[in-house]
Amino acid sequence: MSNIRNFSIVAHIDHGKSTLADRFIQHVGLVSERAFHDQLLDDMDLERERGITIKSQTVRLPYRSRDGSEYILNLIDTPGHVDFSYEVSRALAACEGILLLVDAAQGVEAQTVANLYAALEHDLTIIPVINKVDLDSADVERVREEIEQELGLDASEALLCSAKVGTGVEEVLEAIVERIPPAGRDMESSLKALIFDANYDPYRGSVISCRINRGSVRAGDEVKLMSIDSIHTVEEVGIFKLKMEEQKSLSAGEVGYIIAGIKNISDTRIGDTIILASDQSTDPLPGFKEVKPMVFSSIYPIERDTVGALDDAISRYKLNDASLTYSRDSSASLGQGFRCGFLGLLHLDIFQQRLEREFDVSVIMTAPSVEYQFVLTDGEEISVQNPQYYPNENEIERSLEPFVRASILIPDSYMGSVMKLCLGRRGVNPHYHYVGTGRMEVMIDMPLAEIIYDFYDRLKSITRGYGTFDYEFLEYREENLVKVDFLVNKEKVDALSIIVHRDRARQRGLEVCEGLKKEIPKHMFKIPIQAAIGNNVIARKTISALRKDVTAKCYGGDVTRKRKLLEKQAEGKKRMKMVGKVMIPQSAFVSVLKTNED
């Protein structure tokens, strides 16, 4: 029987996946105590800064079980945030089982459920693990109940552990080898492997992460990427052991990487099947479900970067983040760019950060929008992800916008102010109930558009950080919508346009004008800022002209100070775009998202 076990650790955000992975890594002695640090697998700067996992990470652990047998465990640590759920679903395709972690204090949460369902779709073995039992607030009995009730799993199978303290970790490892089915080791048939992730190495081309379903592959093999029928010679195969480690071959049941001189970025497709070039008879694996982006934003190059350079960077990025969707787009005010779709706001934020850090391009991003649907007078139905393409007002028969069901957990003392916030954001049909002493859950239907701008920030500040919030898509509902344009110095800046509910148009218009006034630096001339519906101006603010800007003295000691200041200012200016005669900073585009409600 095969001694390979492929499994993912999945859970809701922060339930301790990466910490448990740390314990496994230490238990099998993969790193020296000196080289170890917390959340070892979160190796991206952004992951460390934010304390969350963004990318799934694969690592191979050699494990000797209690009875002395040797095993190979391929662990995939996955992200818990809903915006990165595509990372989880792809990881599952490379596994036979999962560890479903549940925080002993927080219990079952939205992503616990979502990830369980995803695993069941793949027919995977589920090992429920109750983590953080060391916490004072741990309530193992309640969590067991939730595992039975909300997840429909047998709670008696749940293991207890504390990833932080290390208790129960060995029992979890034992359960992995006992309960998770060994990976199939059909080495006789010809190669069939699934690409579930990749990244781009400027020297070697695509580094493909794959799961070998059957057969084997080694350097020198001629392989075929099925979807585009392109043939490549394998240069190197190997496994992930914190670093890439070259192997003679990869064979059925294993998870590892393949480098095959694939320099053309678009040749590598996540979900594609790799077979031997000589193989004529194999059908491709089913691949992955299409992602459904929820929020959209356009990006435009700034500085001297061209749209071609940006294209290059995005396609390389996309290789490592399959959940991004994008297509060419253009704006009268900002020129050529791309319309990108994201799973959520965090996804969007991470995208921008990574693009800048890893690919060294600076971009202007427009305020995120959702996808609207319109039924036109001639019966045609269109969807609009970019306010720029809002249809002609008098051709619209019906406007529809996406609604979500928001689930908000708060201490009950904040109930009043949270309801006020939700209703102010056009929330309808609220329900609430207690989920333990002093804690309430509010369920309310809300337009997605109303929560993508600063809703979470507002919620956090209203509840002093104690509110948490989740949502799931509900349906499209008919609403009275209108497009509001913004004119800066009398010129319409199409990238600033927003689609809003008609009743909220004037208020939002004014808020955005105020935001723009705050963000756009003074120029040599007065700059009027207007919000308009069609030709009707509904709000206006003016940025006064700069009157002077000079330091009186600049002698020996002043020069350094002055230069540092300039460097700082220039850093800010890097994110500006000239529209007509006006420099508009990135922050201005995003200020569209800010409100001034209290």
Place this chain on the structure above:
Amino acid sequence: MKTDDLPGLYIHVPFCREKCRYCDFFSVPVSGQLEQWKEALLREAGQHHDFAPQFGSLYLGGGTPSTLPLDALGEITGCMRELYEFREDAEVTIEINPEDVSGDYIDGLIDLGFNRLSLGVQSFRDEDLLLLGRGHDAARAENALEICLESGIDNVSIDLIYAICYQSPKNWQYNLGRALSFQPQHISCYELTFKENTELYEMYRNGEVLSPPEETQRDMFIDASRTLTENGYWHYEVSSYSLGEKRMSRHNSIYWKHFPYLGLGPSAHSFDGRMRWWNCSCLDEYINSAGAEKGGLEELSFGALEMEEIFLGLRTAEGIDLELAKRYLSDEKLIEVLIGYGLLNIEKGRLVPTRKGYLFSDYVATFFRPQA
């Protein structure tokens, strides 16, 4: 504008009779530490004897160098001349305050080789001087200026401050008129700024004094530039005016032209064309270490050096090389934009600021991108 391409030597004299309310220069009350400071200064000078083969200027600033008696000054200048080589026609400047001026003192300075006097007049109005906390009144300032001009030194500069709280444009015109009536060879006009850690800053924060509105500040700047240029002065740097090219401050131009300079004394900055370093702003520490203890040091990248050249150059009538400018703009079209705003002109392959350009020189500088 022609300057010497020789480095300058600056000496910081850290003593003042009283602290002016607006001043954030490093200085301490005149005290018994004079000897120790002088001794440390001379030791520090010795450490840098190989800074440059020759200097084109010597500048005693502060603080108030005129608090020093002539013999101390003589000892210092004598020592400098022994340690360093100065060009024959080197510009030798000393900053003096009106309350220290007497005919004998000025004659003594001339005997010591000073050939340029920089007099801290600040205003010809008692109200202004009182508010600034200066140690002299208007009459004293006029008298001192008269003495300086009559000394035959033929290179006298005065400092004036404008936008002093309640000062009106008319008050400022009066000051300009008084200054013109004396015809000093050089005038520096500085806008009053409320600097942190000054008494005036605290007063401003507590609402005890006001600052005139920006429009008025701007008008005062323009008034000065118009009035002085109409009367034959050359506006060759944001705050500096001279009667002809020959009377511009050669030493100060070294800073703006980005030539090397050696600064001695507490808080003094030095620049050798690549590195900049500065002494700590603490007299005791300075005395103890004789300047060996540095307040800071930075090595400037080529990009940073050029960036400095750009923003400093754009503060002077000489401007900057057009090709250099283009390399630091994200878009060459911006030159047209800035010219369109009336801030810059192109003259003989150089980008030079207009009067309005001086007024917006910080703004103009922000268009240039620092490069790593």
